[in-house]
Amino acid sequence: MDFNPVKAYAPASIGNVSLGFDLLGAALKPVDGTPLGDEVEVRQAKQFSLSIKGPFADKLPGDPKDNIVSQCYDYFHQQLGEESQTLPAAAMTLYKNLPIGSGLGSSACSVVAAFNGLNAFYGKPFTQNQLLLMMGELEGRISGSIHYDNVAPCYLGGMVLMAEHADTVAVNLPVFEHWYWVTCYSGIKVSTAEARDILPKHIPMADTLAYGRQLAVFTHALHSGNETLAAAMMQDVIAEPYRKQLLPRFDEARDFVMQNSGLAFGISGSGPTVFAVTNSKASAEKINQWLTQNYIQNEQGFSHICQLDLQGSTATKVSS
Numbered sequence: 001m002d003f004n005p006v007k008a009y010a011p012a013s014i015g016n017v018s019l020g021f022d023l024l025g026a027a028l029k030p031v032d033g034t035p036l037g038d039e040v041e042v043r044q045a046k047q048f049s050l051s052i053k054g055p056f057a058d059k060l061p062g063d064p065k066d067n068i069v070s071q072c073y074d075y076f077h078q079q080l081g082e083e084s085q086t087l088p089a090a091a092m093t094l095y096k097n098l099p100i101g102s103g104l105g106s107s108a109c110s111v112v113a114a115f116n117g118l119n120a121f122y123g124k125p126f127t128q129n130q131l132l133l134m135m136g137e138l139e140g141r142i143s144g145s146i147h148y149d150n151v152a153p154c155y156l157g158g159m160v161l162m163a164e165h166a167d168t169v170a171v172n173l174p175v176f177e178h179w180y181w182v183t184c185y186s187g188i189k190v191s192t193a194e195a196r197d198i199l200p201k202h203i204p205m206a207d208t209l210a211y212g213r214q215l216a217v218f219t220h221a222l223h224s225g226n227e228t229l230a231a232a233m234m235q236d237v238i239a240e241p242y243r244k245q246l247l248p249r250f251d252e253a254r255d256f257v258m259q260n261s262g263l264a265f266g267i268s269g270s271g272p273t274v275f276a277v278t279n280s281k282a283s284a285e286k287i288n289q290w291l292t293q294n295y296i297q298n299e300q301g302f303s304h305i306c307q308l309d310l311q312g313s314t315a316t317k318v319s320s
């Protein structure tokens, strides 16, 4: 039996979105149409192989076995159990378009594109929820703990709240589609595992109460369409106070954003990428220009005016 080749795309995402440490994430799409995400191609083959291409291919481990995409392939077949014996192997190609350790959910992009591509290639043996659990497991192997706030929005699209309940790993929230999310990667690398290590193991009572209030009120504000209330809740009391010391010019960037019609400003995932939210195109352009000139530190950095990617990961058949 022949299996059609498939190409999957998975978009960059903002983990935490400031107010929802490990529990909230959002998928991104630059307004100028630039693809900001990884792609994985899956083709029938006699035996498994992985080739790695794209601008950030040379920043990944030299041996493809150490690439998270190879581990996704092994895990996918393990989860298939005996059925795996009846299926052909696959040759996979990863197009690594996102920088590593950027805070844009780079490893999550590879994981989501790999699983979504494999599932489409093999005729969808797994449900959306089963795939999400598998994605969380593999993302956890890299970052040191299972958290879904990159893989879930990357796979499902839009703004996603983690439920982590039985057959509901994550739920989509309503969004303000007219919001702009200016997203700037400074070009330096911050390891997610290290950025988690610097956080305290216990959170003071006052911050715990603030975290719960903000997440609940933000969710209510999205459902009731109250933009001002939603934006007012976008404060990070858990990670930003500890992580911002890793990010040169962070406070200066926040001041500029908030003085130029910004609704919110924060760290994307574990950084160094930052994001600014605004509902004005003119403000988005001004902020984008400032961040490009002042927050980027080397030639690897970039800044994009984005909106939310409501589609999430796609998998389409390609010609053989």
Ligand SMILES: Nc1ncnc2c1ncn2[C@@H]1O[C@H](COP(=O)(O)OP(=O)(O)OP(=O)(O)O)[C@@H](O)[C@H]1O
Pocket (backbone or CB within 6 Å): 059, 060, 061, 066, 067, 068, 069, 094, 099, 100, 101, 102, 103, 104, 105, 106, 107, 108, 110, 142, 143, 150, 190, 191, 192, 193, 269, 270, 271
């Ligand atoms: N396909 C892959 N994409 C990204 N990282 C990979 C991949 N395969 C293996 N790795 C390794 O996984 C680790 C990823 O580290 P880390 O979690 O800090 O980065 P990240 O996922 O890019 O972070 P972020 O979520 O902040 O974008 C690196 O050591 C990297 O070499």
Ligand SMILES: N[C@@H](CCO)C(=O)O
Pocket (backbone or CB within 6 Å): 015, 016, 021, 022, 023, 103, 105, 147, 149, 150, 192, 195, 196, 239, 268, 269, 270, 271
């Ligand atoms: N929620 C995770 C996202 C990592 O990209 C963290 O902040 O550590």
